[in-house]
Amino acid sequence: MKKxxxxxxMTAVMVLGMTSIASAARRDEAAEAAAxxxxxxxxxxxxxxxxxxxxxxxxxHDIGTPNNQGWKEGIxxxxxxxxxxxxxxxxxxxxxxxxVQIMTDCINQGYNAIILQCSDGTALAPSVKQAEEAxxxxxxxxxxxxxxxxxxxxxxxxxxxxxRMAAEKMAxxxxxxxxxxxxxxxPGLARTDNLEQGFRDTIxxxxxxxxxxxxxxxxxxxAAMTVMNSFLQSYPDLKGVFAIxxxxxxxxxxxAESANKKGEICIWGADGEKDALAMIESGDMAGTIYTNSWxxxxxxxxxxxxxxxxxxxxxxxxxxxxVIMEPIVVTAENVDTIAEEDRW
Numbered sequence: 001m002k003k004x005x006x007x008x009x010m011t012a013v014m015v016l017g018m019t020s021i022a023s024a025a026r027r028d029e030a031a032e033a034a035a036x037x038x039x040x041x042x043x044x045x046x047x048x049x050x051x052x053x054x055x056x057x058x059x060x061h062d063i064g065t066p067n068n069q070g071w072k073e074g075i076x077x078x079x080x081x082x083x084x085x086x087x088x089x090x091x092x093x094x095x096x097x098x099x100v101q102i103m104t105d106c107i108n109q110g111y112n113a114i115i116l117q118c119s120d121g122t123a124l125a126p127s128v129k130q131a132e133e134a135x136x137x138x139x140x141x142x143x144x145x146x147x148x149x150x151x152x153x154x155x156x157x158x159x160x161x162x163x164r165m166a167a168e169k170m171a172x173x174x175x176x177x178x179x180x181x182x183x184x185x186x187p188g189l190a191r192t193d194n195l196e197q198g199f200r201d202t203i204x205x206x207x208x209x210x211x212x213x214x215x216x217x218x219x220x221x222x223a224a225m226t227v228m229n230s231f232l233q234s235y236p237d238l239k240g241v242f243a244i245x246x247x248x249x250x251x252x253x254x255x256a257e258s259a260n261k262k263g264e265i266c267i268w269g270a271d272g273e274k275d276a277l278a279m280i281e282s283g284d285m286a287g288t289i290y291t292n293s294w295x296x297x298x299x300x301x302x303x304x305x306x307x308x309x310x311x312x313x314x315x316x317x318x319x320x321x322x323v324i325m326e327p328i329v330v331t332a333e334n335v336d337t338i339a340e341e342d343r344w
Contacts, residue, residue: 074297163198
């Protein structure tokens, strides 16, 4: 797993470098003359590896969910051996407005880097821009800000391809026929929309499979139980459910078990959290798309430290570099290959 992380980080550095070169090549002489020497003149130059005091803020959409806890732990693990590096974590309680306020506070407090999971990409875009202009690199995880807002990096799990992979395996498990439904996250978020689109586009290739309904449960397990109960009442012949994240898949599985339909409905999630893996082992869920959230958080921290400790900054970029984590399709056939130490 460490080799994977190092390979990913090297890829990120290469992407950053190549994007920087491309940007420099396209910059006209007038703009170059107007630009401050050394890039962003507001950036505070510190070297975390030389013992300089460093503060990193991790700001989550909702810090209590398994994904966000996994990223938090990955960030903390990466920085744990450095006594001069402090990581502070903040939860926005699913509120974009609160997240904007936390961003403002962190900028005013002079954090050296911010790792951010955007509650609302459009609402957070001005805050991300403000932070970068203040010399504070922003690394987003999974839920990004507006695509037009260039910032230091995005570390993400696959989205469209996760939906595609789940659809392909579900279709195989269903024998390419039957009624299925989708439990959505929060519509309008890029990850939610891309996951669902990847699933829909792929399922459309199977003429014997029909998507009969789609309802949002806002990433929440309890809400997903309610949605699943509605599906079960409305569609007695339902054969499969794809949930945009594992928490909602787990809620769907619990509702199916309460209706005495455990194992009768092919239930899929996306994330790979340990509770979902356990449900796959017990036969409550059919599968998930696994990503190691500890590695994702660790990679975000590595990039943050790289940005803090160098003269490099976002002013060299023409677009936000993306580091995409490795996905694994997990079913009962291979769930035992996910080692205990890799279950977050």
